[in-house]
Structure formats: C-alpha cells, structure tokens
Amino acid sequence: MSIAGYALKDAYTPSNFFDQFNFFTGDDPTQGTVKYVDRNTAQSAGIISANDSSVMFGVEHANPAPDGRMSVRLESKQSYNQGLIIADIARMPGSICGTWPAFWTVGPDWPMNGEIDIIEGVNSATTNAMTLHTRAGCSLSSAPVAENAKQKFTGSIKTSNCDINAPGQGHNVGCGIGTQDTMTYGDGFNSEGGGVYATEWTGEAIRVFHFTRSNIPADILAGNPDPTTWGAPLALFSGCDFGSFVKDQTIVFDTTFCGQWAGAPEVWQADAVCSKKAATCADYVKNNPSAFAGAYWNVNSVKVYQQDGGFIGSAPVSPPPSTASTMSYTQGIPPPFIPSTMVTMPAASGNAQSVQVVTVDMTMTMTVDATANQQATGAPGPQSIVRPPDNCSRPHRSGCIAP
Secondary structure: OOOOOEEEEEEEOOOOOHHHEEEOOOOOOOOOOEEEOOHHHHHHHOOEEEOOOOEEEOOOOOOOOOOOEEEOEEEEEEEEOOEEEEEEEEEOOOOOOOEEEEEEEEOOOOOOOOEEEEEEOOOOOOOOEEEEEEOOOOEOOOOOOOOOHHHOOOOEEEEOEOEOOOOOOOOOOOEEEEOOOHHHOHHHHHHOOOEEEEEEEOOOEEEEEEEEHHHOOHHHHOOOOOHHHOOOOOEEEEOOOHHHHOOOEEEEEEEEEOHHHHOOHHHHHHOOOOOOOOOOHHHHHHHOHHHHOOOOEEEEEEEEEEEOOOOOOEOOOOOOHHHHHHHHHHOOOOOOOOOOOEEOOOOOOOOEEEEEEEEOOEEEEEEEEHHHOOOOOOOOOOEEOOOOOOOOOOEEOOEEOOO
8 A cells, every 4th residue: 555545456467468458359440551450360470479577569560461450459358437557668659650559548438438548649749648538518627726736737738628529629629738748659758768657547637647767756666656746747637527527447558550540631741751651641551561660569567556445446347259349339439539620730931840730639749841731832721630421410439429
C-alpha cells in the first residue's frame, strides 16, 4: 500500500501479458490498411514475443501487403472503474509515415461510458495529445486555477467539450489537451529509452503524467506510487463527474495504418515528409514493408492500482471462440479517435513551413509543404477531413448507429 492509499490490483508483466488480453481479429473500425490477427498467427509471424524484461508487439514488415499489413490490437480481458494505470513502455512505434499507434481505454456502449486516449498519433507526428470522449454533459474547466496546485498542468487545452457531438467542434473531437514536448511520442519518446505514462482517474479528475526513463519517480519504481508527489501532470481533465461519464474501461494497445485519420487525403498531403513517399497512405503501406520495421511496441509492464476500499474492476470476460473476432462490435467498443475536425494550412509562401496542425485529438508538430495544399494560395479556409455518409444521421467510429 502506498502512502497515497493505492494498492496493486493487476500487473500485466512479460510472464502473463498476452494471457490477459483478447486479440481483436475483426475488420478495422477505422477502415485502415491493416489485418488484425490472433495470437497464434501473430506468434508464428514473429510480430509478438516476450522475454524476462518486456513484451514486443509489432507489425509484419517483410512482404508487400495488398490486403492490409498484419498487426495486432490488444484489448484487456479486465475492465476498471477509477484508479491508477501505470504503463512502463520501453519503446513505441516511431514517427513513421502510414502508422497510427494508440494506447487508450474505452468503455462499453460507446460513448455512454467514455474513452481516455493516453498516447496517440499518426504519420510523422512528434508530440502527443490526450483526449476524452463522452456523451453529452461533460466539459473541462475553462482554465487551470493558479492558486490550486491540483489544477496545474503543463499541457494546453485545445478543445474543452468532451461530448462527441459538441457543437462547433466537429463530430467526435472530444476534449483535448496538447503538449509541445517531443519526448512524449514517437521518435523522441524512443530516443530517451521510453518512459512511463501514469493515468490517475478519480471521480473529480483524470490526470495523465509522463516521465522519461531517467526521471521516473522512485515511488513508481518501488511499487508504491504517490501521485501527490509527482508535480504537475502533462494533462488534467476536470469539470465533470468522471465516475459517471467514464466507466468500465478496457485497456487497449493497437497499431493500425492509414484509415480515416492517417490516411485522410488532407492529412497525408499536409505532411511534407510522408506525401513525398507515395501518392496515398495506402499505397505506401502496401508496397514498402521495410519502412515498418520500427513500428513496434516494447512494454515492460502495465500496472493497475486501486485506492484501498476504492474501485472494483469487472470480472474478466473471455468471449466464446465463435464470437471472439467480433467482440468489440457487439459490445460497442470503438477504435481510437477518428478525425472530424479541421486542418488549417498557412498562407502560401513558396517554402515548407513548420506549423502546428491540430487534427482530431492530436497536436502534431511536423513539416508542412504549403504548396501541396490545393488552397495554398491566399489565406485558405479550414478543410474538413472526414464527412459521414449522406445517409448517416448518427456517425459512429465503427459505422452508423440508429437514432
């Protein structure tokens, strides 16, 4: 038991890591250029492995993939209600064109029980952003309160309404907090030997902390975490009852390709690095296997702590074999964030410019070639990345749902 009252509930370690996850094998809800495979197939293909210190899960990178590149999507058998999730990650997929890696949690009957995006990005992104997605009625506090240490955080609010249908934000934008710290994602994260993401979830707030490998607090290393001693988090979500809006969360790791965010034409063409490699994201992913050798995770552990007498996780759920591949659809579990916000390009100058492009829940620092955009002359207006089908009255990230 830590001084803060947290006791270890579950430990996902190399000896049991894959046993505690279901391998999703359905079609990618984000329409990605990916083929999710089961545990046996992944092991035979060499894209998952474990040793005494960490587990590895990556993607197939030896052959062309006309039907989608092989990958895994891991969904924890256990779900949780409040607590502290500490992920010790030695490496994540690099800032690689075509990729869309994510570490997140999600509840059933989405969006009724919410979603927490902890790590996510696409293509050559170098910074992370954290986002919540909920039903109507949850918005962030307008600004940190300087006098109150609990209200301080190092990131900045990008969007404040967590409702996936919030007016003025585009469908499923949610409430997002960004950072300029390049050590939080992709190549920069890996250059530091990875680090720890710790997500504290209580009824009053959700805090996301990031620590580089050399700055992990001693209490985390000792197994006695005390968030009150860690200083300001990277992100702080406050302003609504998170015990009500975020419930029964399943832990998810995945690496998909292209799809409705990384592969959106506006996103691909706005990335000066990636757009020069192929006309479309899908073409690049299908025909350049060696480019994805670095698209893998090394995870040392994921540990879930609870307050003494606090939250209780739900019982593990293992779907019967006949429904294992469609479990996420029948339970309404969505993919990570699909973009529906805007990309605003800078006025044309004839030169590539480094700008902040906010797409969905991710503030990406990348090089943008202004001449690649069709509206590069003059002062361009914003461009919608994703439009739901004309006959879709309520777009959902795995399709359309009834009114």
